Every structure is written in C-alpha cells, then in structure tokens.
Amino acid sequence: MTAIAENKPAYDGQALDLTGKSGARAFKNTLATVLIVLAFVIAMIPLLWILGTVISKGYHLLLSADWWSQSQRGITVRREGGGAYHAIMGTLIMSLITALIAVPIAVLGAVYLVEYGKGTRAARVVSFMIDILTGVPSIVAALFIYAVWITIFGFNRVGFAVSLSLVLLMLPVVLRSTEEMLKLVPDELREASYALGVPKWKTIMKVVVPTAFGGIVTGVMLGLARVMGETAPLLILVGYSKNINLNPFNGFMGALPTMINQDRTELALQPAADRVWAAALTLILLVLVLNVLARLVARFSAIKSK
Amino acid sequence: MAKRIEVSGLNVYYGDFKAVEDVSMTVEPRSVTAFIGPSGCGKSTFLRTLNRMHEVIPGARVEGKVMLDQQDLYASGVDPVAVRRVVGMVFQRPNPFPTMSIFDNVASGLKLNGVKDRKKLTEVVERSLHGANLWNEVKDRLDKPGAGLSGGQQQRLCIARAIAVEPEVILMDEPCSALDPISTLAIEDLIEKLKDQFTVVIVTHNMQQAARVSDQTAFFNLAATGKPGRLIEMAPTKQIFSNPAEKATEDYITGRFG
Amino acid sequence: MSSPDGTAPPDRPDGTAAGQEEPKIEDLVHEDAGPTPRFEDLAEEHAEHEAELSAEVMTESGPEPAAADPAVAATGTAVATEPGKKMELGPVGHLGDRLFSAFARGSGGLVVLIVAFVGIFLLALAIPALADDKSSFLFSRIWEPGGDQPRFGIAAMFYTTVVSSIIAMLIAVPVAIGVALFITYYAPKRLAQPVAYAVDLLAAVPSIIYGLWGILFFAPILLPVINGLSDALGWIPLFEKPPGDNVGVVFTASVVLAIMILPVVTAISREIFAQTPIAHREGALALGATKWEMIRMSVLPYGRSGVVSASMLGLGRALGETVAVLIILSVPNGNDPWNSSIFAGGETFASKIANNAAEFDSPEKTGAYIAAGLVLFVVTFLVNSAARIIVDRSGPGGRRPRRKRGAGVAQGASS
Numbered sequence: 019m020t021a022i023a024e025n026k027p028a029y030d031g032q033a034l035d036l037t038g039k040s041g042a043r044a045f046k047n048t049l050a051t052v053l054i055v056l057a058f059v060i061a062m063i064p065l066l067w068i069l070g071t072v073i074s075k076g077y078h079l080l081l082s083a084d085w086w087s088q089s090q091r092g093i094t095v096r097r098e099g100g101g102a103y104h105a106i107m108g109t110l111i112m113s114l115i116t117a118l119i120a121v122p123i124a125v126l127g128a129v130y131l132v133e134y135g136k137g138t139r140a141a142r143v144v145s146f147m148i149d150i151l152t153g154v155p156s157i158v159a160a161l162f163i164y165a166v167w168i169t170i171f172g173f174n175r176v177g178f179a180v181s182l183s184l185v186l187l188m189l190p191v192v193l194r195s196t197e198e199m200l201k202l203v204p205d206e207l208r209e210a211s212y213a214l215g216v217p218k219w220k221t222i223m224k225v226v227v228p229t230a231f232g233g234i235v236t237g238v239m240l241g242l243a244r245v246m247g248e249t250a251p252l253l254i255l256v257g258y259s260k261n262i263n264l265n266p267f268n269g270f271m272g273a274l275p276t277m278i279n280q281d282r283t284e285l286a287l288q289p290a291a292d293r294v295w296a297a298a299l300t301l302i303l304l305v306l307v308l309n310v311l312a313r314l315v316a317r318f319s320a321i322k323s324k
Numbered sequence: 325m326a327k328r329i330e331v332s333g334l335n336v337y338y339g340d341f342k343a344v345e346d347v348s349m350t351v352e353p354r355s356v357t358a359f360i361g362p363s364g365c366g367k368s369t370f371l372r373t374l375n376r377m378h379e380v381i382p383g384a385r386v387e388g389k390v391m392l393d394q395q396d397l398y399a400s401g402v403d404p405v406a407v408r409r410v411v412g413m414v415f416q417r418p419n420p421f422p423t424m425s426i427f428d429n430v431a432s433g434l435k436l437n438g439v440k441d442r443k444k445l446t447e448v449v450e451r452s453l454h455g456a457n458l459w460n461e462v463k464d465r466l467d468k469p470g471a472g473l474s475g476g477q478q479q480r481l482c483i484a485r486a487i488a489v490e491p492e493v494i495l496m497d498e499p500c501s502a503l504d505p506i507s508t509l510a511i512e513d514l515i516e517k518l519k520d521q522f523t524v525v526i527v528t529h530n531m532q533q534a535a536r537v538s539d540q541t542a543f544f545n546l547a548a549t550g551k552p553g554r555l556i557e558m559a560p561t562k563q564i565f566s567n568p569a570e571k572a573t574e575d576y577i578t579g580r581f582g
Numbered sequence: 583m584s585s586p587d588g589t590a591p592p593d594r595p596d597g598t599a600a601g602q603e604e605p606k607i608e609d610l611v612h613e614d615a616g617p618t619p620r621f622e623d624l625a626e627e628h629a630e631h632e633a634e635l636s637a638e639v640m641t642e643s644g645p646e647p648a649a650a651d652p653a654v655a656a657t658g659t660a661v662a663t664e665p666g667k668k669m670e671l672g673p674v675g676h677l678g679d680r681l682f683s684a685f686a687r688g689s690g691g692l693v694v695l696i697v698a699f700v701g702i703f704l705l706a707l708a709i710p711a712l713a714d715d716k717s718s719f720l721f722s723r724i725w726e727p728g729g730d731q732p733r734f735g736i737a738a739m740f741y742t743t744v745v746s747s748i749i750a751m752l753i754a755v756p757v758a759i760g761v762a763l764f765i766t767y768y769a770p771k772r773l774a775q776p777v778a779y780a781v782d783l784l785a786a787v788p789s790i791i792y793g794l795w796g797i798l799f800f801a802p803i804l805l806p807v808i809n810g811l812s813d814a815l816g817w818i819p820l821f822e823k824p825p826g827d828n829v830g831v832v833f834t835a836s837v838v839l840a841i842m843i844l845p846v847v848t849a850i851s852r853e854i855f856a857q858t859p860i861a862h863r864e865g866a867l868a869l870g871a872t873k874w875e876m877i878r879m880s881v882l883p884y885g886r887s888g889v890v891s892a893s894m895l896g897l898g899r900a901l902g903e904t905v906a907v908l909i910i911l912s913v914p915n916g917n918d919p920w921n922s923s924i925f926a927g928g929e930t931f932a933s934k935i936a937n938n939a940a941e942f943d944s945p946e947k948t949g950a951y952i953a954a955g956l957v958l959f960v961v962t963f964l965v966n967s968a969a970r971i972i973v974d975r976s977g978p979g980g981r982r983p984r985r986k987r988g989a990g991v992a993q994g995a996s997s
Contacts, residue, residue, distance in 0.1 A: 043872055050874035054768050057760025058777065061848070064841045065784045068795050126689035134686050137382060144690040147697040149970050152895060153962035154700065155902015157932040161955040162700045165707045169948060186696065193693070198853070205380075206419035210482065212380060214433035214489055215409025219682035224436050228423040240785070240849075247788025250904035250932065254939045275790050275905070282794060282909065298791045305786040327669075395669055402671040410669050492669070 072302060076295035080303075085296065089272070090260035095281055095290040102293075102300055104262040104272035108177065109304065111266055112273065113246050115181035120188040121238055125227075127189075128196035133222055152190040159186040160251035167255070175256050177266035180273075183251040188241040195237025199230035232317070239312035243305045249275040274301040326353035326523045327393045327410075327492040329374060334388035335552075336369050336378065343369050345552035347388075349542060351493075356515055356524045358534035358561065361544035362576070366553025367527050370544070371495050374525065375411035376404040392492065409437070412491035416498045418478030420470030420485070427466040429481055433489035448488050455521075456484035457514050476507020483514060487522070494518060496526040500533065512537050531577060535565050543573045704956045711949025719953065723920050725934070727950030728941075734950045736957055738920055742928035743958070745820075746832050746907070747900035749924065750839035755893045757840075758847035763877060765848075766855040778852060785845035793909030796838035801829035801910070808833060808925050823925040830912035832924040838906055843896035850895065854888030855881050887973040894969030898962045904932040913937070931958040 079085050088101030127144070135141030163183040167173050203226050211221040227234070252258075257270035258280050277297045284290035329351040336344040344366035351357045359367040372378040373386050376397060390397040397407050420429045428435070430449045439445060449466070453459040458480040462473070470481050479499055486494055496515070500508040515537045518524050528534050534541050542558040557570045568574045712719055714732050722735020765778045805827060812823035862880035871879055882889075912927035914920075921928075929937065935951050942948040 043875065047872035047874040050877070051768065054760045054764045057757045058764040058769070060757055061761045061781060061784070061844055064800070065780060065787075067799070068787055068791065069783075071795055071799060072791060123689045123692055126686045127693055130686035130690040134683055135690060140690070144693055146967075146970060147694045149966045150697050150963050151693065153898035153902075153966040155898070155904070155932055155958055155962060157902060157904045157935050158700070158704075158955045158959045158962075161935065161952055162703055164942070164948075165703045165952060166699075169707060169945065170703070186700070189693070189696075204419065206415055206417060207421060209377060209380060209413075209415060210419045210421070210485070211432070211436065212405075213375065213377060213408050213413035213415075214436065214485065215405055215407075216433070216436040217405050217676065217679050219679045220436050222682070225421055225423075225432075229421070231423070240782075243786045247786075247790070249788070249790045250936050253905075253936050254942075275788055278790050278794070279905070282790075285798070294794070298788070298794070301788050302786060302791070305788075306783070309782070309786060392669065395671060397671070399671075401673070403673045403676070405676075406669075406671045406673070410671070 069302075072295055072299045075291070076297075076299035079292055079296035080299060085300075089262045090277070090293075091262075093260070095284045095287050098289040098292070100260075100293075102274065102277060102297055104260065105274045105277040105297065106300060106304070107262065107264055108259075108271040108273040109246055109275075109301070111264060112177050112181050112184065112271070113242055115178065115266060116184040116188055116245055117238065117242060119181070120185045120241065121192055124189050124192035124241075125196050125234065127193045128200055129222055129227075131193075131197050132200040133218070133226070148190050148193055151186060152194065154186060154190075156183070156187055156248050156250040157254075159183040160254040162186070163251070164254055174268075175270070176268060177256050177263075177271040179255040180251045180271075181266065183255060184245040184248060187248065188245045191241040191244055192234075192237050195240060196230070196234045199233030199237065200226060202233070203229045235312050239308055242308055246305055246308075247275060247301060249279060252276045253279070274298075274304070326521060328353050329493060329523065329525070330389075330391040331374075332389045332391075334370070334373060334386060334390065336366065336373055337383075337385050337387075338381065339383040342552040344373075345554050347555045349555060349558050351523060351525055352540070353492075353523045354519055354521070355539040356519045356526060356537050357540045357542065358538035359525065359527045359542050359544060360529070360531060360534050360576075361553070361556075362546070363529070364553070365544040365546050367542075367544040368497050369553070370555075371497055371525060371527050372413075374493070374495055375408045375413055377408070377413060379404055409433075409489055410491055411493040411495060412486035412489060414479070414482050414486050414494065414496040414499045417502045418475055418482050420473070420478050420481050422469065422471045424470060425467045426462050426470045426473070426481060429470040430484045430488050432485060437489075449484075452484040452488040455487050455518075456480045457510060457517070458484055474507070476503050476510055479503060479507065479511060480514060483511075483518075487518070491522065493523040493525065496524065498527050498529060501529060508533070531565075535561060541565070543568070543570070543576065545572050545576065700959070704952055704959065707945075707949050708953035708956050709949075711946055712953050714946060715950070725950075728944055728947040732946060732950065736931070736954055739929055739931050739934050739954060740957065740961075741922065742832060742911075743901055743930040743932070744961070745924060746836045746839060746928075746930060747897055749833070749836035750843060750900040751893060751897050753837060753840035754843045754847055754896055755889075758844050758892070758896075759851055759889060761844070761848045762851035762855050763881070765852050767873070767877060767881070781845050781848050781852075783845075784841070785849065789842060789903060789906045790909070792838055792842050793906035796834065796906060797830060797910045800838065801834045804834050804837060805829055812925055819922050820924055822923045824921055824923065828912055828927060830910055830927055832911065832926065832928055835907050835910045835930075836924070838910060839900045839903055842903065842906060843899050846899060847889075847892045847896040850892035851885060851889045854885040854892075858884040890972050891969050894965055897965050901930075901962055901965070902932050902958060903930075904936045908933040908936050931955065 082101075084099065085101040085103075086106070087103050088099075089104035090100040090102075091104075093100040127148075131141050131145060135144065160183045163179050163186075167179045167182065168175065173179070207225055207229060208221055211225045212218075216224070252273050252275055256273075256276075258276040259270035259272050261272075263269050263271050274297050278294050278301070281290040281294045285294060329349075331350070332348045334344065334347045335342060347370055359371060361367050369378060374390060374397075378384040378386065386398060388398075392410065396402070397411075420426075421432060424432060427449055430452050431439075431445045434445060434448060450459065453462060458477060461477060462468075462481075470478065473481060479502075483494075483499075500511050503511065512533065515524055515526065519539075526534075526538065538561045540558060541561040541564040543556045543564065544553050545556045546553050557564065557568060557573045559569065564573060565577060568577065711727070711732070715734060716731050717724055717733040717735050719735050721737050722733065723738040725734045725738075726732065727734045761777075761781060765774050765781070769777055808823065808829070808831070811833075812821050815821035816823060858881045862884060863876055866876040866879040907930050911929060911933055913929055914927045931954050935955055938951060942951065
C-alpha cells in the first residue's frame with residue numbers, strides 16, 4: 019500500500035491558498051463595505067429626524083375635520099382653529115395645471131429625442147437646452163415669469179403665473195426621466211412591431227410608451243413632487259390668501275408652502291407653530307400619496323392582461 | 325399565401341461601408357431557404373433587406389432589386405410599413421411585447437393595424453397559436469404576460485405573432501440561437517410545418533439545422549476582412565452539403581464538421 | 583394570397599388549409615390603407631412590370647440554379663406565381679406618422695424656444711438696470727438698487743452661493759454614491775427596495791420644511807462641529823468664526839443643502855449603477871476581484887458619467903435653492919464688515935431675490951434683481967455645460983473607462 023502510494027506522481031507540494039484574498043485587499047473590501055453601510059445610516063438620520071419632528075408636531079391638527087374643510091379666513095396667529103383647505107386646493111390646482119402643460123410637452127419631447135432625433139444635431143441642441151433647463155433654479159424661473167407676466171404683459175400676480183414657472187421646473191425632470199425610460203425599451207421590441215407592418219407612430223404609442231409607462235409615471239410623480247413643494251415662485255408670483263380661491267386666473271391663492279411661510283416667523287406662538295407643522299405634514303402626505311398612487315399605477319400597468 | 329422572392333444585383337451599404345455586394349437569388353414559395361456563413365458575412369443584413377428592416381438603422385441603404393412575385397419592394401411608392409405586413413420577421417432573441425398578454429401579443433399585428441373585431445381576433449389568435457404549435461401549452465393562460473413563458477415558448481409566441489398577420493414570407497434571423505436544444509427542435513418542427521403555407525427564409529449558424537430544415541441553402545462569405553459579404557453559392561441543401569460547387573463552401577462546411 | 587379586391591384564388595394548385603380559410607385578414611390589415619386599387623386599375627401597370635421582370639430574370643438572375651431546381655420542384659412548392667395577384671404596398675396611413683412626428687419635433691423645438699426666451703427676457707430687463715449701475719456689478723459687494731444713484735454688485739452673493747453649494751456637493755456626493763451602492767449591491771434584497779423608497783422620500787420633503795427643521799433642530803447640534811472646525815482651522819479665513827454663537831451660517835446651510843440634494847444624486851446614481859451590465863460585473867468577479875474591486879472595476883466606471891451628471895444636477899439645485907437657505911442664513915447687519923468665513927451669515931442669489939420680492943416696485947430695482955438672477959442662470963448654465971462635456975466625452979453609460987476619473991469617483995466613495 020505505502021509503496022503504491024509512493025509511486026504515485028508527486029504533487030508539486032504547493033497547496034493553493036483558497037482561504038481568501040490578500041490582507042490589503044480584504045481590508046479595503048471590508049473598509050468599503052463599512053463606509054457604504056455608514057453612508058446609508060448617515061442618509062437615514064435626517065429623514066427619520068425630519069419625519070419624526072413633522073409628524074409628532076403636526077399630526078394632531080390633521081385629525082380634525084376642520085383641517086381638511088376650512089380655510090384660515092379671519093384667523094390670526096394667536097388663535098387656534100381653521101384649516102388648510104384653501105392651501106391644499108391651491109397647491110393641487112397649481113400643480114395640476116403645471117402637469118397638464120408640462121407632461122405632454124415632456125413626453126413628446128422625449129419621444130422626439132429617442133425616436134426621431136437620435137444622433138442629429140437638432141437633437142443635441144434640444145438635449146443641451148434641457149440640461150440648461152434642468153439647472154434653472156426655481157427663483158430664476160419665477161423671475162422669468164415675473165418679467166414676462168407682470169413686467170411686460172402687466173398682468174396680476176395669480177396662481178396661473180406660478181403654474182407657468184413650475185412648468186419650467188417640471189418639464190426637464192419629466193422629459194429626462196421619460197427619455198431614459200424610452201431608451202431602456204429594447205430596440206428588439208420596436209423591430210418586432212415594425213416587422214408586423216405597424217407604422218412608427220403606432221409602434222411608439224402602443225409598444226414603446228406602454229413598455230416604458232411605469233417609468234414615465236414615476237418621472238411625472240417625481241416632477242410633481244418637486245414642484246408641489248416649491249416655495250420661491252409662490253413668494254414672487256402670487257400672494258398668500260387665507261381665503262378659499264379656486265380661480266387660478268384671479269386673485270391671490272393659498273398654498274401649503276406659503277401657508278408654512280406665513281406663520282414661520284411666529285413659531286413662539288403655539289397656534290401658529292401647530293399650523294406650520296401640520297401644513298408641513300399635509301404637504302409631505304400629499305406628495306407621498308401621489309407617490310404611492312404612482313407606484314400602484316406603474317405596477318398594474320406594467321403587466322396588462324385582457 | 326407564399327410568394328417567390330427574386331433578388332437581383334443587391335448591394336447593401338451602411339453609410340459608406342458596403343456590407344453586402346451583388347447578391348442575386350431566387351427563393352421559391354413554400355420552401356425553406358437557409359442562409360449560412362461565418363459571422364459578419366452579411367447574411368443577416370441581407371435578410372433584413374427582404375422586408376426593408378435594415379432601414380431602421382440610420383444610414384443603411386440598398387441598391388438593386390428585390391421582387392416579391394412581380395412587385396419590386398424598393399419601387400417608389402412602396403411603403404416599407406406595407407412591405408413588412410407582407411414579409412414578417414422572427415428575431416434572434418424572442419421579443420414578445422412585455423406589456424401585453426399572450427393573447428395580445430399574437431393579436432398585436434392586427435390590433436395595432438386597427439382590427440377591433442373581438443371574434444375575429446380570437447379566431448386568429450387561436451389559429452396562429454395552433455400554427456405555432458403553442459396552443460396546447462398556453463390555451464389556459466392567454467391572459468398571462470407573454471414574458472412569463474420559457475425562451476422556446478416565447479420564440480414560438482413570436483412566430484405565432486408573425487403568422488397572425490398572414491404574411492407571404494417569414495424571415496427568421498437565427499431564431500434558435502438563444503434557445504436550448506429541445507426548444508430548438510420544437511422550432512425546427514414548426515419551420516417544417518410553416519413551409520406548407522409560407523415562404524420561409526432562415527439565417528442560421530448551425531449547419532446541422534440548415535441541413536435538417538431547409539430545401540435550399542445559400543452560403544455567404546467575405547472575400548476578406550473589411551470587404552463586403554457576397555453570396556458564394558446557392559443550391560439545394562442536399563447538394564450544398566454533399567457536393568458543393570465552390571471550394572469555399574466545402575471548406576466552410578467541412579471545417580465546421582471536422 | 584388573396585388580393586385586396588377579393589378575387590380569391592381558385593387557381594391555387596395545392597389548396598392548403600390557409601387557402602380555404604383565407605378570411606381576408608389582409609383586408610382587415612389594410613383597412614386603413616386608403617382606397618384599395620382595383621384589379622383593373624392595376625392590370626396595365628402590372629403588365630409592364632411583368633415584362634420588365636422577365637427581362638431581368640433572364641439577364642441578372644440567370645446563373646442562379648434555384649428556379650429550375652428539381653429538388654424544389656419535387657417538394658411541390660414551386661408554385662407558378664399567380665398573375666394579377668398584386669399586393670398592396672403603397673403608402674399606409676402615414677398621416678398619423680406625420681402628425682405624431684410633427685408634435686414630437688414641435689415639443690423639442692418648444693424646449694429650445696423656452697430656454698432662449700428665459701435668457702432673452704431676463705437680459706432685456708436686466709440691461710437697463712445694469713446701465714444705470716454706479717458701481718461694478720461683478721465686483722462690488724454693495725447692494726443698493728433703486729434711488730437716484732443705484733449701486734449694486736453681486737460679489738458677496740456670488741461668493742456665498744458658490745461656496746455653500748460646493749461644500750454641499752462635497753458632502754453629498756460621496757454619501758450619495760455610498761447609499762446608491764448600498765442599495766444596488768450591498769443591502770439584503772428585501773431591504774433594498776424600502777431603502778430606495780426611503781431615500782426617494784427625502785426628495786419628497788419640501789425645501790421649506792428642510793429650512794425650518796434645519797434652523798430649529800439641526801443647527802444647534804452643528805454648533806460643536808462649527809466650534810471644533812474653527813478651533814482647528816481658524817487660522818484660515820474661510821474657517822474663522824466670528825464672535826457669538828450664530829448658527830444661521832453658510833456652513834449650516836451647506837449641510838442642509840447636502841441633505842437636500844442627496845436623494846437627487848442618489849436616485850440617479852442608483853439607477854445607473856443597477857444598469858451595469860452583468861457581464862461587466864461577472865467579468866470582474868471571474869478575475870478574482872473582491873466585491874469592492876468589482877465595483878471599482880465595473881460599476882463605478884460604467885456609472886461615472888451618470889454620477890457626474892447627477893452631481894451637477896445636485897449642484898444646480900444647491901446653487902438655486904431658495905427657501906431653505908432663506909430661512910437658515912442670517913442676513914448680516916448692513917454695518918458689519920463683509921466676512922468670508924463659512925461660519926458667518928450671508929445671502930445667496932436666490933435668498934437675496936426672495937427676501938426682497940416685496941421690493942419689486944420699480945423697474946430699476948426689479949432690473950437689479952433680475953440681473954442677479956441672470957448671473958445665477960449663467961452660473962448654472964456653465965455648471966451644466968461642464969457636466970454635459972464630461973458626459974459626452976466619456977460616452978453613453980460611461981462605457982469607455984477612463985482611468986483617472988474612475989479612480990476619482992472611487993476615492994470619493996471611500997472617503
């Protein structure tokens with residue numbers, strides 16, 4: 019037995035080290051892992067802190083029916099009562115108008131970039147302009163509309179002017195995200211549709227856009243989230259009204275951000291402070307509800323049966 | 325349904341680059357014609373010119389004639405969209421529409437072209453799925469997403485989708501290259517069946533497959549790297565594989581078989 | 583094939599199943615193809631065609647053996663082409679195509695117009711005010727628009743805006759890359775989605791809330807950090823702390839801005855990291871790379887241009903952020919000397935404009951603020967151009983790895 023064993027060809031005697039990486043590499047790997055997890059923890063702290071603050075200070079006003087159905091008409095900073103109906107409606111109306119204007123332009127613009135203009139000089143110019151628009155600060159968008167709407171045309175400060183400036187902010191967000199989503203639609207699907215003799219526009223409308231639909235909706239919601247919380251255009255383009263005004267073309271209009279702004283200097287007074295945090299929580303909830311809805315829409319539209 | 329394809333003096337360019345040079349051939353109706361040849365020899369490119377799918381790529385253009393029976397596919401006034409309704413295509417990787425159910429996938433060609441009659445659609449879907457040997461596997465889940473099927477089923481779904489519009493010709497661009505052997509076999513059986521009704525042209529890298537399914541085989545090759553691809557030889561499949569006329573064909577075939 | 587005019591072929595020799603059920607699908611398919619040409623109309627044209635064709639077949643495809651091939655004939659498929667069966671290959675309802683493409687192009691053009699208008703209108707209103715400016719607009723730190731002798735310059739605002747935004751970027755980008763990597767490659771599968779959602783939630787918090795929270799709750803805990811930094815680095819003017827415990831300073835604003843732009847940078851980085859082709863990642867792992875090395879070799883180079891553009895987007899938002907900065911930054915008393923320290927108060931372009939919205943009573947004053955807004959616009963324009971150039975140079979998806987920049991990002995992630 020031993021003799022046979024000795025006759026076997028000898029191994030080279032060097033066992034492979036299969037236990038792991040060299041020390042420095044393993045260390046770097048561990049360090050990177052620790053830092054990455056740490057980054058996550060750091061990012062979560064402000065989120066939880068802010069949410070905790072806003073919820074704990076704002077929730078009790080939201081529990082009353084008045085909050086959702088009354089305005090602040092005739093209510094001073096020292097008095098309790100009233101609601102945020104005027105501000106909620108103002109925010110919703112202005113955002114809705116913004117979306118109605120911005121989304122079609124954005125989606126069609128993205129379709130142009132991905133399906134029609136690809137690789138052309140014109141598309142590069144458009145794309146560059148979108149990059150510029152992406153960087154336009156809300157205050158500049160507001161100033162621009164101020165210059166056109168008020169200084170040049172001599173119109174009044176109204177909700178619609180706010181919507182116009184918000185379009186400038188929402189357009190690039192939705193356009194870019196739509197563009198990205200359209201790009202992700204594999205060319206194979208377009209080809210499959212073309213190969214069935216389907217014209218290009220129907221291919222885009224019935225195959226490309228539906229495939230990217232979830233992503234497009236998410237982009238729209240991100241855009242809405244951005245514009246709903248914008249305060250600067252409200253400060254410049256429409257006055258804050260404590261009364262209910264549902265007409266975006268006439269008169270001042272309440273909005274949640276300006277409602278917060280209205281009372282933020284009076285935080286020492288409990289009724290004002292309560293309203294500030296309650297309005298803040300309402301604003302967050304509003305955006306959140308839209309987000310959740312968007313995700314549901316995206317989920318159910320991704321797989322269509324029938 | 326099934327038409328004869330006659331190609332004469334076809335050159336294909338991508339911009340300034342000539343990808344395929346001077347191809348002339350006739351593809352008989354109700355037969356299977358296989359295109360074989362090394363990668364990059366232009367056989368897929370050429371295949372795409374048969375239903376003008378190459379036009380999807382910017383800068384691609386064609387010189388020469390492609391006749392479907394007596395109609396020139398490149399005559400002025402001919403719409404590529406209309407051409408593709410007559411000459412269907414199945415792609416290398418199965419590409420069912422992910423947003424659509426199995427039913428909608430098969431019906432998509434008709435639906436997207438404006439057919440709304442539900443009864444008609446149901447009928448066509450069932451017939452096409454039968455035609456693609458897929459009916460029994462999916463008849464209970466027509467409303468489920470097409471993307472949920474296995475790769476081989478997806479490819480048969482794509483074939484069902486292609487035949488649902490009742491084209492004259494079906495082009496297949498390496499339809500089995502992304503599939504396992506069993507699924508490949510299923511597709512090959514299906515091709516055999518399809519040629520009763522359609523003119524079938526298939527590009528394949530698999531020479532056994534060409535030998536198994538095709539009636540005629542066309543061998544494409546490059547003169548040299550960077551030169552355009554050319555049609556070297558086209559003949560009945562038996563002849564190509566037993567007694568090719570050209571040395572290059574023989575080299576290619578034997579080289580692969582060892 | 584049945585012809586569109588319904589002259590179904592009784593002459594099909596091998597009457598196949600398809601031949602029998604021939605239910606004129608074509609008719610349906612072509613229903614939007616406009617008026618269907620009748621057979622009679624086509625006959626003449628067709629005859630020409632045929633003559634032409636036969637000539638061609640003789641000359642050009644002559645050498646092709648296929649047509650006369652016995653094997654093919656044996657299969658019974660070499661059906662003589664039925665004369666007169668003309669397919670409808672004419673244009674197919676392209677009105678939709680034309681309209682749709684016009685709309686799409688129009689939207690693209692509209693975007694260009696909007697940006698041009700923003701620039702033109704702001705310029706048109708700013709120029710008269712600038713012409714009246716009695717001090718250097720670019721280099722003066724005085725801001726006294728309006729009146730007989732308007733004197734205003736943007737130097738102070740420019741400094742505060744740029745410094746606060748850059749610090750915010752420096753803080754946010756490494757953390758954002760870390761979070762994005764955590765979500766895409768480190769977090770347990772079940773945790774990844776909720777975490778991603780939580781970070782998105784951070785973007786849903788309106789800036790005015792950041793401002794309130796920042797000054798009321800967050801700033802107080804930053805005080806020790808401010809004190810520590812100024813003790814250690816106070817000999818540099820940038821870190822010199824003025825007397826008093828003011829927390830409404832540039833540094834506080836920067837940290838809050840960093841938190842605000844974090845979700846933006848994270849969301850985009852995450853998307854692009856997740857898209858790294860699996861082949862790249864497995865390629866790296868197959869070489870024996872550790873997870874971190876895999877990320878450095880494949881994920882970061884792939885996502886680099888995305889991260890750069892995300893950072894620029896973040897920078898753009900930080901530069902233009904209005905309300906949070908407005909709430910946090912304490913406006914220096916007019917009599918105090920100007921202070922370059924990040925531990926002093928100040929005003930950014932945006933906060934200055936918003937603070938003084940009530941002052942837009944005369945065109946001269948408004949013009950001064952619009953001029954300031956224009957500078958802000960130009961700065962963000964330059965930032966975006968830079969981002970664009972970087973993205974363009976590194977190609978789509980950053981697929982062409984660039985040693986140096988990749989390493990830069992990698993260091994960013996680990997610092």
